[in-house]
Amino acid sequence: MTSSSKIQTQATLDAVASGLQAGGDLDELMGRAESPASDAGEFAGLIQALQSALRPVEPRPEFVESLRTELADLIEGQPGLIKRARQMPLRISLAAALALVAGCLLFFMRRLFGSDAPQEIQEEAVATPL
Numbered sequence: 001m002t003s004s005s006k007i008q009t010q011a012t013l014d015a016v017a018s019g020l021q022a023g024g025d026l027d028e029l030m031g032r033a034e035s036p037a038s039d040a041g042e043f044a045g046l047i048q049a050l051q052s053a054l055r056p057v058e059p060r061p062e063f064v065e066s067l068r069t070e071l072a073d074l075i076e077g078q079p080g081l082i083k084r085a086r087q088m089p090l091r092i093s094l095a096a097a098l099a100l101v102a103g104c105l106l107f108f109m110r111r112l113f114g115s116d117a118p119q120e121i122q123e124e125a126v127a128t129p130l
Contacts, residue, residue: 009043016044020051 019029029044079087 013043013047017047017051020048 016029085093
């Protein structure tokens with residue numbers, strides 16, 4: 001199956017699925033298709049069977065409310081950044097602070113001494129066997 005026929009089949013099946021969702025008839029929709037592909041007929045029957053078997057269901061209001069409550073509690077229960085930082089062990093906080101200070105110090109030292117350009121790596125000749 002070529003690329004253009006795949007695209008055409010996908011477009012036909014999309015049109016059939018959309019038409020069935022809108023309440024159209026399968027035979028009428030397949031007849032209106034610009035050039036129905038051979039595989040489209042097989043898939044159209046499957047689309048119709050799924051459309052008739054799967055009906056949208058609205059959840060009960062109690063379920064919606066309990067889910068909303070659980071999600072709100074979950075979001076509110078998460079500590080903020082400052083609270084999480086305070087809960088970390090002291091040695092981890094000190095290590096993070098030292099790493100931050102050392103990184104900033106190295107950055108400013110590099111800017112102060114003007115070594116913006118990276119150093120070139122010299123390749124060494126290596127003897128290779130013939």
